Amino acid sequence: MLGLTVEQKRSDALISNKQMMQVGIIVSDIEKSAEAWTNFLGNEEIPEIIVATGDDKNPTEFKGKPSDAKAKLAFFRLDNITIELIEPLGGESTWQEFLDTKGEGIHHIAFNVEGMESYIKNFGENGIPMIQHGGWETGEYGYFEGSNGLTLIIELLENYNQ
Amino acid sequence: MLGLTVEQKRSDALISNKQMMQVGIIVSDIEKSAEAWTNFLGNEEIPEIIVATGDDKNPTEFKGKPSDAKAKLAFFRLDNITIELIEPLGGESTWQEFLDTKGEGIHHIAFNVEGMESYIKNFGENGIPMIQHGGWETGEYGYFEGSNGLTLIIELLENYNQ
Numbered sequence: 001m002l003g004l005t006v007e008q009k010r011s012d013a014l015i016s017n018k019q020m021m022q023v024g025i026i027v028s029d030i031e032k033s034a035e036a037w038t039n040f041l042g043n044e045e046i047p048e049i050i051v052a053t054g055d056d057k058n059p060t061e062f063k064g065k066p067s068d069a070k071a072k073l074a075f076f077r078l079d080n081i082t083i084e085l086i087e088p089l090g091g092e093s094t095w096q097e098f099l100d101t102k103g104e105g106i107h108h109i110a111f112n113v114e115g116m117e118s119y120i121k122n123f124g125e126n127g128i129p130m131i132q133h134g135g136w137e138t139g140e141y142g143y144f145e146g147s148n149g150l151t152l153i154i155e156l157l158e159n160y161n162q
Numbered sequence: 163m164l165g166l167t168v169e170q171k172r173s174d175a176l177i178s179n180k181q182m183m184q185v186g187i188i189v190s191d192i193e194k195s196a197e198a199w200t201n202f203l204g205n206e207e208i209p210e211i212i213v214a215t216g217d218d219k220n221p222t223e224f225k226g227k228p229s230d231a232k233a234k235l236a237f238f239r240l241d242n243i244t245i246e247l248i249e250p251l252g253g254e255s256t257w258q259e260f261l262d263t264k265g266e267g268i269h270h271i272a273f274n275v276e277g278m279e280s281y282i283k284n285f286g287e288n289g290i291p292m293i294q295h296g297g298w299e300t301g302e303y304g305y306f307e308g309s310n311g312l313t314l315i316i317e318l319l320e321n322y323n324q
Contacts, residue, residue, distance in 0.1 A: 013204020018241040023185060023271060027313050036311030039288075042175020079180040080242040104313035106268035109185060126201075149198030151189050151266035 014126055015111055022082045022110035024155065026098050030087035034074045037083065041076060049074045051089070058135025062092045067132075069093035084110075094132045094143045094153060108143060110155035112162075116140055119156050128154065176288055177273055177316075184244045184272035186317065188260050192249035196236045199245065203238060211236045213251070220297025224254045229294075231255035246272075256294045256305045256315060270305060272317035274324075278302055281318055290316065 027033040030049055038046045052071050054060040060067045069091030076083040086107065088095035098107050113119050120130050120142060127148030135141055139159040146152050189195040192211055200208045214233050216222040222229045231253030238245040248269065250257035260269050275281050282292050282304060289310030297303055301321040308314050 010204040010206060012201075014202045016204075018203065020185070020240055020243050023182070023268075025314055027311075029311070032311045033313055036308070039174075040176045040290075040312060041180065042172040042178075044172060078182055081182050102264050102267065105264065106185075106271070106314050109268070128202075146198070149189075149191070149194045150202060151195055152187055152268050 014122060014128070015113075017111050017113060019111070020081055020109050021112050021157065022084050022108075022155070023106060024084045024086055024108040024110060025105070026095055026102075026107045027085050027087050027104055028099060030072045030074055030085050033085050033087075037074075037076050037085065041078075043076070047074045047076065054134060055136050057137060058133070058140045060091075060093070060132070060134035062094065062132045065092075067092045069096065071095050098153075108153040108155045110157055113156045113158055114162075116142060116156060116158045123154075176284060176290070177275075179273050179275060181273070182243055182271050183274050183319065184246050184270075184317070185268060186246045186248055186270040186272060187267070188257055188264075188269045189247050189249050189266055190261060192234045192236055192247050195247050195249075199236075199238050199247065203240075205238070209236045209238065216296060217298050219299060220295070220302045222253075222255070222294070222296035224256065224294045227254075229254045231258065233257050260315075270315040270317045272319055275318045275320055276324075278304060278318060278320045285316075 034046050034049060050073050052073050060069055062069060070089040072087040072089060074085040086095050088099050090096060123144050128144045128146055130142045131145050132143040138161050142156045144154045146154055196208050196211060212235050214235050222231055224231060232251040234249040234251060236247040248257050250261050252258060285306050286292065290306045290308055292304045293307045294305040300323050304318045306316045308316060
């Protein structure tokens with residue numbers, strides 16, 4: 001179309017934020033992988049490894065049911081994006097399912113949003129159902145299965161303090 | 163260590179460029195996936211789908227042997243990174259192997275480099291062997307298997323004109 005480029009946006013985009021925040025990677029041994037990434041990037045120190053558990057305010061749900069899933073996490077900040085390492089620690093989750101069925105590898109890409117509820121509804125109506133939801137005291141996340149042809153898992157993150 | 167942060171870099175980083183250029187996604191039906199991504203991002207037009215074949219200057223090699231692998235490609239430019247869709251069209255390749263063993267999903271992350279040869283040598287000596295190499299008239303690519311704990315495939319891209 002004359003004067004239009006592929007970068008021009010329609011008003012019905014499912015995601016308005018085009019800044020990819022994270023690439024999430026499933027690993028089976030986060031201590032080993034955190035060391036490998038530290039060496040690869042040439043960072044001075046291995047990042048802190050934290051354990052993600054459920055939160056009373058945002059309890060973990062996987063495929064609509066409560067889950068006691070836990071995971072170890074480590075983060076590496078690159079110039080334009082953050083790499084998140086995730087070692088599943090059991091319990092039903094998209095992390096554990098990915099490791100069990102596909103093995104180690106890249107699990108998701110993540111975007112920040114405002115108004116998670118409307119995204120859950122809109123994504124669901126467009127063939128991108130939410131498969132896991134949880135959070136922490138000041139924020140929440142949702143994982144969505146790109147069953148409509150996106151062919152990957154998308155994570156949406158909402159930080160209540162921003 | 164006093165005064166040091168995790169962002170400070172050692173001199174022996176395996177990758178000096180910390181700008182992630184691409185996330186590469188393996189799909190089985192690129193026409194369907196390109197339409198899904200166009201709708202997801204709210205772009206006006208579905209991007210051109212191109213066919214990547216070998217080049218006389220940079221013939222495709224997979225695991226050290228010549229390959230006649232081909233793939234259909236489509237690109238989506240986000241604010242900070244590009245999404246690359248890849249539909250393998252047969253021939254031995256990391257694309258076809260991924261689709262056959264893991265199914266659709268995120269295949270690699272990519273970085274631009276200068277001096278591919280030294281990266282191939284240095285990555286290989288550090289447990290990140292090259293599994294596929296090829297290119298085009300004015301550039302080349304290599305895919306590297308993060309067997310050392312990175313747990314994913316890294317693509318390095320070199321553009322001779324930059």
